Amino acid sequence: MNAESVVLGEENIAPPAVAKVGEGWKFVQANGLRIGSIIAMLLFWWGMTFLFPPTLMPHPVETLSEVVAIIGTGDFFSEMGATLRRVGVGFGIAMLVAVPLGILMGTVRSLEHFFEPPVILGLTMPGLIWAVLAIMFFGLNETSAYAAVSITICPMLAISLWQGTKSIDKDLIDMSTAFHASPWSKVVDVILPQLISHILAAIRYGLGLAWKVVVVVEMFGFSNGVGYQVVRGFNVFSMKQVLAWAITFLIVMIFIEFGVIGWLEAKVTRWRPRVQAWRR
Amino acid sequence: MAYVHVENAVKYFPREDGSDMLVLDRVTFDTKEFGITCLLGPSGCGKSTLLNAISGLEHLDGGQVEVISNGGSLHSESPRLGYVFQDARLLNWKRVEDNLRFALKGMKIPQTEWPQRLNKYLELVGLAEFRSQFPLYLSGGMRQRVGLARGLVIEPEVLLMDEPFSKLDQLTARRLRQETLQICAQLKQTTVMVTHDVEEAAYMGDRIVILCTRPARIVEIYDNPLQPGQRDMDDSSFIQFKKNLLNTVLKLMEAEEEIS
Numbered sequence: 113m114n115a116e117s118v119v120l121g122e123e124n125i126a127p128p129a130v131a132k133v134g135e136g137w138k139f140v141q142a143n144g145l146r147i148g149s150i151i152a153m154l155l156f157w158w159g160m161t162f163l164f165p166p167t168l169m170p171h172p173v174e175t176l177s178e179v180v181a182i183i184g185t186g187d188f189f190s191e192m193g194a195t196l197r198r199v200g201v202g203f204g205i206a207m208l209v210a211v212p213l214g215i216l217m218g219t220v221r222s223l224e225h226f227f228e229p230p231v232i233l234g235l236t237m238p239g240l241i242w243a244v245l246a247i248m249f250f251g252l253n254e255t256s257a258y259a260a261v262s263i264t265i266c267p268m269l270a271i272s273l274w275q276g277t278k279s280i281d282k283d284l285i286d287m288s289t290a291f292h293a294s295p296w297s298k299v300v301d302v303i304l305p306q307l308i309s310h311i312l313a314a315i316r317y318g319l320g321l322a323w324k325v326v327v328v329v330e331m332f333g334f335s336n337g338v339g340y341q342v343v344r345g346f347n348v349f350s351m352k353q354v355l356a357w358a359i360t361f362l363i364v365m366i367f368i369e370f371g372v373i374g375w376l377e378a379k380v381t382r383w384r385p386r387v388q389a390w391r392r
Numbered sequence: 393m394a395y396v397h398v399e400n401a402v403k404y405f406p407r408e409d410g411s412d413m414l415v416l417d418r419v420t421f422d423t424k425e426f427g428i429t430c431l432l433g434p435s436g437c438g439k440s441t442l443l444n445a446i447s448g449l450e451h452l453d454g455g456q457v458e459v460i461s462n463g464g465s466l467h468s469e470s471p472r473l474g475y476v477f478q479d480a481r482l483l484n485w486k487r488v489e490d491n492l493r494f495a496l497k498g499m500k501i502p503q504t505e506w507p508q509r510l511n512k513y514l515e516l517v518g519l520a521e522f523r524s525q526f527p528l529y530l531s532g533g534m535r536q537r538v539g540l541a542r543g544l545v546i547e548p549e550v551l552l553m554d555e556p557f558s559k560l561d562q563l564t565a566r567r568l569r570q571e572t573l574q575i576c577a578q579l580k581q582t583t584v585m586v587t588h589d590v591e592e593a594a595y596m597g598d599r600i601v602i603l604c605t606r607p608a609r610i611v612e613i614y615d616n617p618l619q620p621g622q623r624d625m626d627d628s629s630f631i632q633f634k635k636n637l638l639n640t641v642l643k644l645m646e647a648e649e650e651i652s
Contacts (some may be wrong), residue, residue: 282478283479286449289449291498291546292496292499293494294498297494297497383485383486
């Protein structure tokens, strides 16, 4: 045997050619298909305009130019600002209640039994009913919007954190006890970081619920906010205006989902190596 | 420095049917001062329970555990104990050095001492250049080194180790044993280590306490005739000592099988 035969030929160590094609295809799959899906929806919409009169099915281009107009006049920022503030404050209150409540329910058995019925009942109650109750109780003012949003999403956040807390690693709690960590440090350094993925999932679902409720509350008789603008469009039977406001809403939600929450997620989970080999 | 005095330790665990099972049966021993004491016994014999009793994570139903430092008991003023776990049990969301800081904070070590201690102990376990890495990016052996550094950085009176090498591959475990032995000798660190591996006990232990299975009783206490520096796994005197230990453990297990 000569020495050369043991040396691997270049063709033996080159990565399989498929890998590169796979990378490119994955990129197309990930982003191309997303864009394609949006285009398909717009085409479908455009197709529908041939079947219905413009009062029922406005043209997509006209509607999108209405969106641009709304954003251009500055209405968008004041109206959306009001809605965002209601969602933000309501959401913040819900988080302040739900995070400690969920953690306590996950760690203390008696509290789990005590709070389980109200949390489950709260979850079953439709957001619309909370909205009605809040307006009847607080009147047509900001407080009722904050209350409706926070009461509606609080049970969902609490359940998510409660289940998350039950699944945390008990060995790490023992470890922190062995090193005399204070109760505060146990919560902040040991428990909360393990709940991050549950909290992020809860934020996503919670925001989705919060939008729905806040629009309903605003429709009842607020004088600003996206819900109010939608009702105004409804009153003059302008399908174009209703759809345009709905679209501005979607744009903001997409920005929050991919911009804010995506950024937050990347930031708080950078300690975790990304291994997704099982996904196709 | 310090050693641990365990006297008549008794511990029961509740069974499913409501009765109590005796886990520790009047266990009495002293650990070595400055050296490593190995608690050797088959799996499930109550070694870890004993270690947890020493650490205070588990309360005894009878008897007592004392850490005696410079002749006086530290029982009342809660001694400083370092803990190294079987699986590193790191906070994966904290960088290596922040895992050490977590222990320093818990043990209320003045912050002015932190930088110097972090440098010293990360250097000692060979992780100085990985200090700002996140644990999940490290190998299993390196994570266990972080665990060791975390146990040492609080400069404990006694370091407790619960089968710290049993989850590592053999080559990594071998290297880490050797390094841990050197580090403990260099620091004159009083250490209690639980193991079910006879060779590991013969190699690491200055004193080896052999326990029998449920309930754990002390069967025999050996002092290692070889100094840490003299222990060579291929040397005949080491092999002889290991054989003695192994025979004792095997005889013990046979005797127990006969009873049951």
